[in-house]
Amino acid sequence: MLALPITTERLLLRVPQATDLDPLREFYEDPAALEHVGTQTAWDRESMGRRLQGWADDHQQHGYGMATIELRGNRDVIGLLGLSPGEDGIPELSCMLIRAYWRSGYCREAAAAYLARAQHDPRFSAIRVRMESHNPARAHMERHVFFPHGFACTAEEPFPPSGRLMRYYSWTAPPTR
Numbered sequence: 001m002l003a004l005p006i007t008t009e010r011l012l013l014r015v016p017q018a019t020d021l022d023p024l025r026e027f028y029e030d031p032a033a034l035e036h037v038g039t040q041t042a043w044d045r046e047s048m049g050r051r052l053q054g055w056a057d058d059h060q061q062h063g064y065g066m067a068t069i070e071l072r073g074n075r076d077v078i079g080l081l082g083l084s085p086g087e088d089g090i091p092e093l094s095c096m097l098i099r100a101y102w103r104s105g106y107c108r109e110a111a112a113a114y115l116a117r118a119q120h121d122p123r124f125s126a127i128r129v130r131m132e133s134h135n136p137a138r139a140h141m142e143r144h145v146f147f148p149h150g151f152a153c154t155a156e157e158p159f160p161p162s163g164r165l166m167r168y169y170s171w172t173a174p175p176t177r
Contacts, residue, residue: 002064002083002121008113011106013067013081015059016052020068023077024048026098033099035136058085064118066094069110081110083118083127090128093171095145108145115149119173127151129169130159138167150174 006013027033028043043051058065066082079097086092093114095107118124129146131138133156142153151169159166 002114002117002124004059004067006067006113006117007072008109010072011110011113012070012072012075013110013114014070016055016066016068016080018049018052020052020077021045021049024052024080024098026100027079027096030099033096055080055082055084064091064121064123067110067114069097069106078106081107081114083114083124086128090126091124093127093129095141103140105144107141108148111145111149115171125173127171129171131167131169132159133165133167 004014025045028045028048034043055066062085064083066080066084068077069079069081070077077098078101079095081093081095083091083093093111095111097107115127118127129151131141135141145151146153146169149171151171153167154170155168156165157168158164
């Protein structure tokens, strides 16, 4: 089990709760933020509520899932980061931040802490990230999150459901000593 909470110098990662819905409004109602997570559809309060419940359920069913990111100092909810069960059994890492918190190193810090915990769990011998090739955040995420944490770009190909060009990144847990 990938136990939460996880704390870092500035952040607390915890299981999502229904009370995260209002604080995350600045994310799910922001078209620019949603463009950076690669969605073409607007999220609304109802769909975000279902997502939060699903992510909390993932923790119960799988022992891991997306985590709500809070600032430790004031407990402000700033986004989400974590693993979702992949269709082929390989978990997928995602990060979604409210735009006001972009470029502050929070995604990098949260990913480092989450991956440090995951590398000790035998279920996570591999982790994938999938991102649209034209995503405006791609270069930043590669430079500051993916590559520094050991992800390698493994493919660039059309995503079957949409035909959109996607980049795939893979992470493999370091060998145990």
